[in-house]
Amino acid sequence: MPAEQDKPQANPHAARFSRLTRLLLDNVKRAGFTPIHKLPVQQARLAYQAGVAASELPHAPLARVEDFHIPGPAGPIRARLWANSHEPEQPVLLYLHGGGFVIGSIETCESMCRQIAVQSGAAVVAIDYRLAPEHKYPAGLQDCWAAFTWLVEHGRSMGLNGQRIAVGGDSAGGTLSAAVALMARDAGLPLALQALVYPSVQTRSVTESFKAFSQDTLLSAELMNWFERQTMGDSLDHDWHREPLHAPDHRGVAPAWIGLAECDALTDEGHQYAQKLRDAGVPVEVREWPGVIHDFINMGRFLPEALELHKAMAAAIKHALVD
Secondary structure, eight states: OOOOOOOOSSOTTGGGSOHHHHHHHHHHHHHTOOOGGGSOHHHHHHHHHHHHHHHSOOOOOOSEEEEEEEOOBTBOEEEEEEESOOOSSEEEEEEEOOSTTTSOOHHHHHHHHHHHHHHHSSEEEEEOOOOTTTSOBTHHHHHHHHHHHHHHHHGGGGTEEEEEEEEEEETHHHHHHHHHHHHHHHHTOOOOEEEEESOOOOOSSOOHHHHHHSSSSSSOHHHHHHHHHHHBOSOOSSGGGTOGGGOSOOTTOOOEEEEEEEEOTTHHHHHHHHHHHHHTTOOEEEEEEEEEETTGGGOTTTOHHHHHHHHHHHHHHHHHHTO
16 A cells, blocks of 8 residues: 655544544544554454454344355355345345455454345355465455355355356455456456445555545545555556556446545545546446545444445346346
8 A cells, every 4th residue: 555654743634523423533542442453463463353343333243144165276265144035046146245355254344245235135154365564465366266266156056046246355455456347358258236335456656535535534544555565565467456456448347336535545546446447437436435534335333424325335236137
């Protein structure tokens, strides 16, 4: 991600935070939690999971919740399915969790995935793709691609219609989803929608939103740099596997729904990616929620905008897969 910038003592853009966002950040600051980037990796994962559990919505009840495994390039990939019906041939969303390619899991996206399953009428499948630093990028992307192709080819074994499929994710999961969408296009596989929530799609330039909101928020420049140091290993076969914005051609990729937070270091590159897709003739819908910060998708106990995002994303998935 972009190099850390020199920081003033106070963020002059903090006035753009909503009242509830400011209250949330003040409470986090008063609690005195050790920043994730200052923890050992395993503790960082536990801290993030605890933070999500404290801020997400209670788990919505569903007719079907099932753990299973998908064959992967380095062994079985842990997966979980949520659906509000046992009907066969259900359309499916493959959801890829966030966490900078280092932290996050099925558990940190479960509340949101349940909401999407309830509201969209589609089944939702999330996976535990391999994480850095144990598995450098693009190991996680390879797992996501394996899961996507398995759902397309073998989803029927789980009562899913792999010909009616979408992919989505937040933050690093948005990066992975955008890359999977490009790979699906290149492989000629069906994909009805890519749902990207504040994706990281480039690392080469420092945007205005990065300058404004990479301090005094939960996604700081220090944390982004820590993620990148943990993640990147050998050079990639294709730079766009990490930076989908710089793919040589975006024509023919699946339609996109992009959800953004105004007060987020990644907001500008989300808009840049939307424009790149539009320029290639790809249908794009963008929603930006004012006054909120990165990871607000998981803050439904405190920020009503999280519920609005769940509803809007579910509506896009329902339109693409169910209606």
